[in-house]
Amino acid sequence: MSKLVSKITDRDVDFAKWYTDVVREADLVAYSSVKGSMIIRPYGYAIWENIQRILDKEFKKTGHENVQMPMFIPESLLNVEKEHVNGFAPEVAWVTHGGNEKLEERMCVRPTSEVLFCEHYKNIIKSYRDLPKLYNQWCTIVRWEKTTRPFLRSREILWQEGHTMHKTSEEAKKETLRMLKIYEDFQRNILALPVLVGRKTEKEKFAGAEETYTLEAMMYDGVALQNGTSHYFGNHFAKAFGIQFLDENNTLQTPYQTSWGVSTRMIGGIIMTHGDNHGLVLPPNIAPIKIIFIPITQEESILNTIDEIIKKIPEEYTYKIDDSDKSPGYKFAEAEVKGIPIRVEVGKRDLENDEVTVVRRDTLEKYKVKTNEVADYILKLLETIQKDMYDRALQRRNEKIFDVKDYDDMKELIKEKTGFIKINWCGKTECEEQIKNDTGYKSRCIIEEEKPTGKCIVCGKEATCRIYVGKQY
C-alpha cells in the first residue's frame, strides 16, 4: 500500500507535482514523443466515455443532432470573420504539404469549427422551415499551446462543440442559457463540481461572440478552472458568411447563432477538486468502476460470497472483482489510487461473523456489514458518497470565496490566501487589466444577480456589477 501511495507527492506541499503524480499513478494518461499531446489510457478514456454518454443523451433529448465536419480549415475560410481569426490564428497547426506536394493554400487543423458550420449553414438554410438547426459535434481540436499539462492545457483537446442557428435573437439567447444549464446540472450532479456560473467580461469572452457564459470550478488549491462555455453570437458571423432565410412573410432575414462546448478538461477538474494524498477520488456517477471486490484469499467460500452479493446489484452499477495474484494490500492501494468509490474486502475472519468490510474511498472510512445486507448498503452508500463529495467541495469553495473592503485589502489577502475574490467593478477593461497586472488575478465571471455594494475597487468610480476574480489554470 505504502509503495504506491509513496509515489504521490503531498498535495499541500506541491500541488502541481501531486497532480502529475496522480494522473500517472492512476493510469489516466501517458506521454509519447509527440510533444504537447497526451495518450489517454483506458482508465482515463473510460471516464471520457461516461461523460460523452451522459451528455450526448441530454443533447439528443433537447433535439440536437450530431454531425461531423472536416478537421481542416483552409486559411481563406478561417479569415472570413476577423475577430475570430485574430483570436485563433496565432495558435493553430498548419498543414502545408499533402504527400510530397505543397498545397496551393495551407490549411489549419480546426481549433474550433464556427467557420465550418457557418459555411455549411449557408448551404442548407434557405427558409424559416429549416430553423432552428441544432447541431453538435464530438471531435478533437488542436491549439498550439506552448506549455501543456494533461487534461488542463493540451495541444489536442477532445471535446464537443454545439453550433446552432435560430430565427430570432431571443431564441438563440434562450438556447445559449439552456445549454449552460445542461452543463451546470451535469457538473453539479454527475461530476460533483460546485461550479460558479456567470457571464464573461468583454475582454475574456470568446473571439467573435457577443456574450460568453462560463462555468468556473474551483480547484483544491483555490485556483479557478474554466470548465465549459456557452456563447451567444448574435448574427454577425451569419452576416459575414451571408447566411439568410426567407421568413413566414417571404422576407429575407439573417439568423442568430450560438455555440457551446466542454472538453476533457473536466477530467482535470474532477482530479483537482476531489483527489487526495492517496490518489484519485471519483464521484460514483462518473466512475468507470463504482465498486471493487477484493477477495483476501481465493477460497471458494469467499468467491461464492462475492458472487452472491453481485447477483443483487443492478447492471448499471459497474463493478470489478480483483482476483489477480497481487497481495491484498497492493490491491487496496491500487483501488485507492484509482479512486474507485467503494471497495469491498471479503476475508475469512469477517465471514466467520457473516460480515464483509466496506471501505468508502472519499473518507477512507471502513464499515463491517452483514453479507446479506451489503448489496443494499452499497447502493445507498454510493448515493451518500456522491452527495458528500459535492457538499465538501462546495464548503471548501465557499471558504475560499472572499469579500474585500478595497484594493489594498485584496492585495493583502492574496499574500496569504488563494481563491475567488468578489469585487465591485466599474465595467471598464482598463481596471480589469490593472488588477491582472498588479495581482495576476483575472476576471472569472459576472454574476448578474449580485448587485454592487460600493465603488469600483480600482478606479473608485461607480461600480456597475459584482465580479469574481481569481488565478486560473
Add this chain to the structure above:
Amino acid sequence: MSKLVSKITDRDVDFAKWYTDVVREADLVAYSSVKGSMIIRPYGYAIWENIQRILDKEFKKTGHENVQMPMFIPESLLNVEKEHVNGFAPEVAWVTHGGNEKLEERMCVRPTSEVLFCEHYKNIIKSYRDLPKLYNQWCTIVRWEKTTRPFLRSREILWQEGHTMHKTSEEAKKETLRMLKIYEDFQRNILALPVLVGRKTEKEKFAGAEETYTLEAMMYDGVALQNGTSHYFGNHFAKAFGIQFLDENNTLQTPYQTSWGVSTRMIGGIIMTHGDNHGLVLPPNIAPIKIIFIPITQEESILNTIDEIIKKIPEEYTYKIDDSDKSPGYKFAEAEVKGIPIRVEVGKRDLENDEVTVVRRDTLEKYKVKTNEVADYILKLLETIQKDMYDRALQRRNEKIFDVKDYDDMKELIKEKTGFIKINWCGKTECEEQIKNDTGYKSRCIIEEEKPTGKCIVCGKEATCRIYVGKQY
C-alpha cells in the same frame, strides 16, 4: 414523389452518378470548401453512431479497451519501421508550423497509428503479466488521396483501429482471426452484406504486416469494396521498436502484434449493395429510423391510431412520426429516398375498414393490415426485410462470381460482365501484376478452403491456390 426521385439517376445508366445522387438526396453528406473532405450530415452520422455502438459492444465483450493516441506522428517516429513508412509517407498530410513558428521536426496527421501504439507499448509492457494488451481507438485518420468519393475514398476517414500485443504468435494469429470473425458477423447480420472473407496476397497486404485478412463486399455493379481488414504483424514491428517482456521463466521475449480496422467506408458499401432507383435502402438492424408513420391528414382519429400502435412497439425500435405540413406524396418519397425500412400510412379511408397501409422499402410492396395487428406485423416484417435483403444481395453476388477455363476465357468474359472471377494462381506476384495490367482486375483475396482446379491461369505453372480477382473501388 416524382420530384425527389427524379433527382436520382438510374443506377443501370450511370452507377457512379446514381451513387452521388443518393448520398446527396438522402442527406448523408454535404460538401464544403475543404477539398477531399466531406461533411457527414445528421442522418449519415446516425448510421455511423449505430455502427460504433454495436461494434464497440462486441469489442468490449471480447476484452478490448478504448484509448486515445495523439493525432500527430513526428517524422522520425513514422520512419522507424521501413516497409510501413514506404507505404504511407507518399499520402500523409504534413504539419510544418505551429502558429507562426516553424516546427523543428515536421509531423504528419496519423494515416494509421501502428507506430504510436508501438511506442506506447514499449513503455508499458514489461512482463508477461502485462500481456495481452487489447487496445482499440475510435478516431479520424488522414490520407492525402488525389481523387475522392464520399465514404469510399476520402482524405479524412472516421474509423476504429484495434492494436493488440500478445505473448505468442499463436495467440496473435488467433486474435487476428477472432476480430475478422466479429467484422464478418457484423457485416452479414447487421449490414446485410454477404462479404467474401479471405487472405490478401503478398502484394496487396498492409504495409508492414505478415498477413492481411480482408472482407470483400460486392457492389450492385459487380465491383469490389474492401470493407475491413485484420492484420497479423508477427514481431518485426515489436523488434523495430525494442518492445520486450520478461516471460514466466524470467527470459526476455518479443511480443507478437495485430491490428484491425473498419471505417465509414462500410456506409458506402451499404448504399451500393442495397440502394435502388428510389434512393437508399437501409437494413433494419442499422437504420437510424426503422419505422416512419405518416398521417395522411392531421385528424385526431388518425393521430390517436398512430399513438396506439406506437405504445405496442418496444423502445429499441426507433421510429418517427412525420406530422410536418408537407404533402403525403412528398413524405412518402422522402421516406423512400432515406431508405427507412417500413412506412406506415394512416388515412381516413383505411381507418373506416380499421386498417392501415404498411409499405416495405426494400420491395416497395404494400399491405393492408388491421390496426390492432399492425405492431406485431411490423416487428416481424423488420426481421423479414433484414433477411430478404441479405438473401437478395447474396444471390446477386453469387450470380456475379465467375469461373473461367483459361486466361482468354477471362478476357472474353470481362468484356461483357463485371464481377469476381475465381482463377487458379501460381502465387507469383508477376502473374498477379500481369492480370492487373492486362485487365484492370486486382486480386481480392485467397480463400484457403478452395483448392486449385488446374494450372496458373497466366503462366501455366503449378497453381498453389484459388484466388478471386475483381475491379475495385
